[in-house]
Amino acid sequence: MADQYARTGEDRCPSGIPVLRWEELPGGPALVLLDQTRLPAEEAELVCPDPSALVEAVRSLAVRGAPLLGIAGAYGVALAAARGFAVEEAAAELAGARPTAVNLAVGVRRAHTAYRDALAESGDPGRAAAAALTAARALHREDAExxxxxxxxxxxxxxxxxxxxxxxxxxxxxxxxxxxxxxxxxxxxxxxxxxxxxxxxxxxxxxxxxxxxxxxxxxxxxxxxxxxxxxxxxxxxxxxxxxxxxxxxxxxxxxxxxxxxxxxxxxxxxxxxxxxxxxxxxxxxxxxxxxxxxxxxxxxxxxxxxxxxxxxxxxxxxxxxxxxxxxxxxxxxxxxxxxxxxxxxxxxxxxxxxxxxxxxxxxxxxxxxxxxxxxxxxxx
Missing domain, CATH: 3.40.50.10470 (Translation initiation factor eif-2b; domain 2)
Incomplete structure (x- = not known):
């Protein structure tokens, strides 16, 4: 389950609204999302420490919108890899969380491909996880552009x-x-x-x-x-x-x-x-x-x-x-x-x-x- 806490005001998108960010927490990396189900009454964030929490956030519409779903899906693969979860299973579950939004599957596939290619080349899960995160960050940047x-x-x-x-x-x-x-x-x-x-x-x-x-x-x-x-x-x-x-x-x-x-x-x-x-x-x-x-x-x-x-x-x-x-x-x-x-x-x-x-x-x-x-x- 995702944890909810008040926003910190950091890592905002260009409009000043905190929407999504990768965070290195004491217990490990997590994806932090603005909970859109709480708007406009409250700006609160959800901490997703694992892929299942992110899938729940996608299905509940805490995070939504085709381009952002693609970004979230890519980060979700990186999260699974960094946390040691089964990446193949996580990728499949993330890609199917909302079937109409094609960007979700596109983002998942991009990070998953980067992970598999790096793993095949190096045999190092840590390096493969880093490659997935790099792919997610690149997608995030490209979407802004x-x-x-x-x-x-x-x-x-x-x-x-x-x-x-x-x-x-x-x-x-x-x-x-x-x-x-x-x-x-x-x-x-x-x-x-x-x-x-x-x-x-x-x-x-x-x-x-x-x-x-x-x-x-x-x-x-x-x-x-x-x-x-x-x-x-x-x-x-x-x-x-x-x-x-x-x-x-x-x-x-x-x-x-x-x-x-x-x-x-x-x-x-x-x-x-x-x-x-x-x-x-x-x-x-x-x-x-x-x-x-x-x-x-x-x-x-x-x-x-x-x-x-x-x-x-x-x-x-x-x-x-x-x-x-x-x-x-x-x-x-x-x-x-x-x-x-x-x-x-x-x-x-x-x-x-x-x-x-x-x-x-x-x-x-x-x-x-x-x-x-x-x-x-x-x-x-």
């Missing part, structure tokens, strides 16, 4: 599509520093617009049932003094009808080879609304989120979350009384449909913005070229 490049490319695209500034951007779920080694994906673009004086309003979808928009995106927006307004998910249609949305910016947990995008449930309805109202629908995600091994949207495994997340409301402020640890809002025994994600087809996506640039229109051929360009940049 990718975040900055995505923000630049995204802002340039917004300015091209919406000349004159004064952007009114609608976003869904949370895509800021809480999901990244840097300042995020879609949120980083909105933040760049804010810093450039070109953001008029950030519309923040509440994002039911776990309120990542209300709890996390609003938390980040307030820290940056952004002009933002929170709305319930089902109020988005009235905003579009009023002509109050200039662009939709979301992240992604997986992009299939054909350009289908899996993101937090509620994204697909926004894409349909955006298309009807002739509003750009833009996905911002690192190239590692593109999965050539998933041919189309129908092939994406969509994680099903516990029904109690729908039948109960959780709050870090209120005493929990329900069977699932929340406040019951539905009759006892009510069944709930609770997919964590939905899938938006490529024809509804105006552009996918990555650290290597924007893809528009979104086609399988364009994504193949993007991934090839990314590999060339990585190898050079």
């Amino acid at each position: 990718a975040s900055a490049r995505m923000a630049g490319h995204g802002l340039a695209l917004l300015d091209e599509l919406l000349p004159g500034g004064g952007h009114r951007i609608l976003t869904h779920c949370n895509t800021g520093a809480l999901v990244s080694g840097g300042e995020g994906t879609a949120f980083a673009v909105a933040l760049a617009a804010h810093r450039a004086g070109r953001l008029r309003r950030l519309w923040v979808d509440e994002t039911r049932p776990l309120l990542q928009g209300a709890r996390l995106t609003a938390y980040e927006a307030s820290r940056h003094d952004m002009a933002y307004t929170l709305l319930t998910d089902n109020a988005a249609g009235s905003l579009f009808a009023a002509g109050a949305v200039d662009a939709v910016l979301i992240g992604a947990d997986r992009v299939a080879a054909d350009g289908s995008v899996a993101n937090k449930v509620g994204s697909y309805p926004l894409a349909v609304l955006a298309r009807y109202h002739h509003v750009p629908f833009i996905v911002v995600a690192p190239v590692t989120t593109v999965d050539p091994g998933t041919p189309d949207g129908g092939s994406i495994e969509v994680e099903q979350r516990p029904g109690c997340e729908v039948t109960e409301v959780t709050s870090p402020w209120v005493r929990k009384t329900g069977a699932g640890g929340g406040i019951p809002v539905a009759p006892l025994g009510a069944q709930a449909y609770n997919p964590a994600f939905d899938v938006t087809p490529p024809e509804l996506v105006t552009a996918i913005v990555t650290e290597e640039g924007a893809v528009s229109p979104v086609t399988a051929e364009a994504l193949v070229e993007l991934c090839a360009r990314s590999r060339q940049v990585t190898m050079s």
Whole structure:
């Protein structure tokens, strides 16, 4: 089990929020995470001394967001190696903790490959553990750099599509520093617009049932003094009808080879609304989120979350009384449909913005070229 303690204020990401760090503790190394289930009521950290504690943190959403899950997965492999756990088993358990988020498996695989290669070369478990940690730290650094490049490319695209500034951007779920080694994906673009004086309003979808928009995106927006307004998910249609949305910016947990995008449930309805109202629908995600091994949207495994997340409301402020640890809002025994994600087809996506640039229109051929360009940049 992970241990919880108050934050120290050290090792913060660029936005000033402590999200994830490797720590050498007296009892051995550990991965320290900002517990996102406690936000915004409390900034508290979880200490994960072993891979099983990290898996629990991933499944409980204490740590979340596709890019950050990849980083956490890589550090998890390094943690297993440094602590003397069975690395193969830990890697498999970590990679499967949240099946839709492809970055998690990518991060695990990167550190695991570094570990196996070093072990085969040297036969020294200590040297292999160090190699896994080096790979995790490199991924962490690269994600921060990718975040900055995505923000630049995204802002340039917004300015091209919406000349004159004064952007009114609608976003869904949370895509800021809480999901990244840097300042995020879609949120980083909105933040760049804010810093450039070109953001008029950030519309923040509440994002039911776990309120990542209300709890996390609003938390980040307030820290940056952004002009933002929170709305319930089902109020988005009235905003579009009023002509109050200039662009939709979301992240992604997986992009299939054909350009289908899996993101937090509620994204697909926004894409349909955006298309009807002739509003750009833009996905911002690192190239590692593109999965050539998933041919189309129908092939994406969509994680099903516990029904109690729908039948109960959780709050870090209120005493929990329900069977699932929340406040019951539905009759006892009510069944709930609770997919964590939905899938938006490529024809509804105006552009996918990555650290290597924007893809528009979104086609399988364009994504193949993007991934090839990314590999060339990585190898050079």
